[in-house]
Amino acid sequence: MRNQRLLIRPLVLVALALAVLLAVAVGLVYFTLDAPGRAQFARLLGPRAALLVLAWALGVVAAMAALQRWWVPRVSALPELAEQTRALVNASAPLQLKARAQADQQPLADAVNALAAQRDALRADVSAEVARASASVRLERNRLAALMSELTQSVVVCNRDGRILLYNQRARRQFRVLSDAPQLADGAELIGIGRSIYAVFDKKLVAHALDSIGQRLARGAAQPSAQFVTATRGGQLLRVQVAPVTDTDGGDGAPGTAALGGFVLMLDNITRSFEEETARGQLLHGLTEGSRASLASLQAAVEMLGYDDLEPAMRERFLGVLRDEVRTLAGRVDEVARQSADSLRTRWPLEEMQGAEFLAVAARQVGAQCGVPVTAAPADARLWLKLDSFSMLQALTYLGQRLVDEFAVRALTLRLAAQGTRAQLDLVWTGHAMSTETVMSWEMDAMRIGAETHPLSVRDVVERHDAEMWFERDRAAHQAFFRFLLPLASSGDEAAEGLAEVESRPEFFDFDLFAVSESDAALDERPLSELVYTVFDTETTGLNPSGGDEIIQIGAARVVNGRLLRQESFEQLVDPGRDIPAAGIPIHGITPDMVVGQPRIDEVLPAFHQFAQDTVLVAHNAAFDMKFLQLLEPRTGLRFQQPVLDTLLLSAVVHPHQESHRLEAIAERFGITVLGRHTALGDALVTAEVLLKLTPLLRDMGIVTLGQARAAAQQSYYARLKY
Incomplete structure (x- = not known):
């Protein structure tokens, strides 16, 4: 369509020129003849006027073919070359123009590439200097x-x-x-x-x-x-x-x-400490209030026993009351003491530690102390323990040393696995079993490691962790093991479950925001560079949102202060509640087995709605994704009312002469590496990088604010797409 528009104007001009040229030629011949000649010329030309029109039409066709062959490619290539050059100028990474199909334009492209290479070299030098200057x-x-x-x-x-x-x-x-x-x-x-x-x-x-x-x-x-x-x-x-x-x-x-x-x-x-303080207060209150009646009875009985004329039967009765109340009071005090002891024992400060890391440390220490190979079996990286690591290491070392000294065990293995709300820590060996009496003796004795005796026993360590410990034999594998059932770092204790995949020192800071203040102006009046964006994408069962297709994955990332925050992302598979067509699986890679057990969209959408709150939504071909969200409004009661930007429309605004505005084509123009294409989060990350590349190009066109960007996008040809 763009080539047709480029062809129409010059073709009309050529047609008019041929018509004028033909009319001038006929007129010159006509006016150079005398009167009889003109009459004869008119008689000869009249029946043959159709031949003149045919000759003109053939000339127009020939001109159209010539324009199509030589003129249009050159004219259309120049704006395209200009747009690619602007993208190259704004590229933050080295980027080169591709080889041109028109040989006469290749020297120009080579010259632009040479200038870009010089610019990149100078930029690298400047970056190196800046890096050295800002090292501190x-x-x-x-x-x-x-x-x-x-x-x-x-x-x-x-x-x-x-x-x-x-x-x-x-x-x-x-x-x-x-x-x-x-x-x-x-x-x-x-x-x-x-x-x-x-x-x-x-x-x-x-x-x-x-x-x-x-x-x-x-x-x-x-x-x-x-x-x-x-x-x-x-x-x-x-x-x-x-x-x-x-x-x-x-x-x-x-x-x-x-x-x-x-x-x-x-x-x-302070939830736990508050609960513990409350429990202690209730315990003390129960002791004082519950003892008042017993103390009153004791006091009355003692006073009555002081009378000399008290009958023996009454004296025996009051003595019985004294004995009963003393037993009641003693039982209450014993119960309070027991609860207090339990509280003190379980309140020993425990630390959160990754299970795999504890196994590695324990394997090194036990092996060094016992002088035998100690193997740590692979453990789930998401498994975190809540323990006193020092005392637990002492217990494992003590047990390992006794196994080596008394049963000549030659190798030990440590393994860790989750068991419900607890973790199973096993000290495994191959060889002799032992009696229950031996296990109980080892458990109750004070731990002695080398020449050093510790005040704690294995039983003390177990009680300190509010844990359990026993001996077990696996006859099929010819192995025996001590098993500790330890507490996991639970969500209520701010556990680190699921965070092991995050880098040890992620970039979770942006000091430039100190200079950013809230503006009372409407969002449409705010510059694009100051806005916070949620860039998202959805994978669906099909391409017909109104025909029953459902979302099967949502992925999103945030752009703040002109930076893509990859660590702050949202990605969730969704059970669509219907079949996933086989034709779409090679595209998005999501099989029916992958969504089994995943939450439904009614559970996922509220979390995504809160993730995107107070931000501008961005998507590529946003009309498609937004249609799915709009159709879910009656079901979920959630409306996404924030402004929406579409990188497809913005690309058409910035590069109107490009043939394609597919996400891959735009990424290639900007030199963006595409990873995870056709996954929701992968596409969202690419779209976010495209947005960051488009923003300076829009600024160069005078499109600075959100309102200007939305208005310009609505004027593009692709804005007519509806779903």
Whole structure:
């Protein structure tokens, strides 16, 4: 269609020129003849006028063929070359123009490529200089990131508008506990770079704390802070300490004029300690209140026994009352003592540790102490324990040493596996079994390792962990083992379940957000570079949303402050409740077995809705994905009312002369590596990178704000697509 538009105008001009040329030729011949000649010329030409029209038509056809062959390719190639050159100019990575089909344009493309190569070389030199100059800054940032990642306290740093600009791993685990859908969104709908902390905490609580800090700053306090306790939607109790992030001075260097640039939140989950304090209070209350009646009875009986004229029968009766009340009181005190002892034993501070890491450490220590090979069987990386690692290592070492010394065991194996809400830790050997009496003796004796005797026994270690331990023999495998049933790091204890796949020090910070403040202007009036985007994609059973096709996967990533936050992503398979056509499986790779047991869209969509809250939605061919979401509104009650940008339409705005605006074609033009194509998250990540490449090109065209981008997109040819 674009080539036809390029052909029509020159073809009309050629046709008119041929008609004028033919008319001029006929007119010149006619006017050069005398009167008889003109009459004869008219008689000869009249019946043959159709031949002139045919000759003109043949000339037009020949001209059209020539234009189609030589003119159109050259004219259409120039705008295409210009668009590709603009993309090359804005490319952040080295990019070259492809070879041109027109030989006369190849020297121009070569010259552009040469300039681009020089630009890339100069850019590399500048980048190297900048890298050397900012090495110290990066070092400090890395040190801070490392420190934050290793802190055992949840830390969240926000700018003055409450937008999160830094958080550590502990905070991510904490927010996962607070999530309504921890298995789906993993807490990402609550915490993330650029997200508002007020999605979790009441803004009035934080504002009150900041107001108190501001007053102390005004009075010249050096390190003011405030704290409050709040309950989350899930019933968790959090103690939040607030500390200010201030400018070094108030702008004029005067003391006491520091301006509040942001704040730090340090979070402690006090749910368990609060419950323990409540239980202890109830225990004490029960002891005092429950003992009042017994003490009154004892006091009355003692007073009556003091009378000399008391009859023997009555004396015996009061003695019986004394004995009964003493037994009742003693039983109550024993019960309180038992509960208190249990509480003290189980309140020993236990730490969270990855199971595979504990096995590796235990294998090294037991092997070094016992002098025999110790093998650690592979363990699930998602398995985390809650234990006193030192005492548990001592127990394993003690048992291993006794096996080697008394039964001449030559090799040991450690294995770990989940068993319901507990973890099975086995110390395995091949060889002699032992009697129950021997096991009980080893369990109760004080642990002796080498020449050192420890005050604890294996039984003490087991009780410290509120665990269980026994001996078992596997006759089929000719093996015996001690089994410890240990507590897992549960979600209520802010466990790190599911976080082992995250890098040890992910990039969870963006200090540039300190300079970003909320604008009261409407979203349409805000620059594209200042917006927060949720770039998403869906995989579906088919291409007909109105015909019963369903979503089978949703993937999304966030773009904040011009950066793609790959770590803050959303990806979830969905059980569509219907068959997945075999024809689509080679495209998206999702088989019926993969969605068995997965949540339905009614469970997944609320988590995605919260993940995308307060952001601009972005998709490639967004009309298709949005149609599915709109059709789900009556079923789920959820509406996605935020603005939507479509990278397909924006590409057509920026590059109107390109033949294709498929996601792969756009990625190739921008030099974007495509990974995970036709998976929801993979396509979302590519779309996000395309958005970041399109933004500066739109700015060069004078399209700066969201409203301008939406208006320009609606003028493109592809905006007519409906589903």
